[in-house]
Amino acid sequence: MSDAFTTRMLNVSTGSRERVVDLTRDCEDFLREAAAGRDGLLNLFVxxxxxxxxxxxxxxxSDDDLLAALHTLLPADDRWQHRHGSPGHGRDHVLPAIVPPHATLPVIAGRLELGTWQSVCLVDTNRDNPSRQVRLTFLG
Incomplete structure (x- = not known):
């Protein structure tokens, strides 16, 4: 595999409750090895x-506010046609249309280029699946 393209799977435990999990440090750790001071792009995919x-x-x-906003937009009730799992689980399948399962971010000199208060987060409203994977890919 070329040095220009490096990928790694990150395993994340979200437990049995809705969570916003900050992955910024994991992204930075990955880029220290994968980017090695180069410019490029970091892609995250769930x-x-x-x-x-x-x-x-x-x-x-803000992370709690995001979960509250998602409750307003996507209530966990019986309106959903997708009905397996916990009550209201159908809303979890609509979530990726609002919070996409991917992000592509700039990397400058091997460092994630985020604004002062920005963090990269996994958003998981599915209480039925306590283990998640996130694919980190550096292209540079």
Missing amino acids: PHATAGIAVIETGAG
Whole structure:
């Protein structure tokens, strides 16, 4: 495999509750090895039908605000046609249309180029699946 393209699977435990998991440090650790000081792009992809990637502020309540907004947009009730799993699970399958399962971010001199308050996060509203994978890919 070329040095210009490096990929790794990250395993993330989300437990049995809705979560926003900050992956920024994991991305930085990956880029230290994969980018080795080069410019390029970091792509994150979640190969799950019920999770997404968001670039948001964390630690100041924005992660909880995001989950609250998703509850307003996608209530966990019986309106969904997709009905297996926990009550309201059908909304989890609509989540990736709002919080996409991917993000592509700039890497400059081997470092993730984020704004001051931005973090890269896994958004998981599916309480039935406590283990997630996120594919990190550096292209540079």
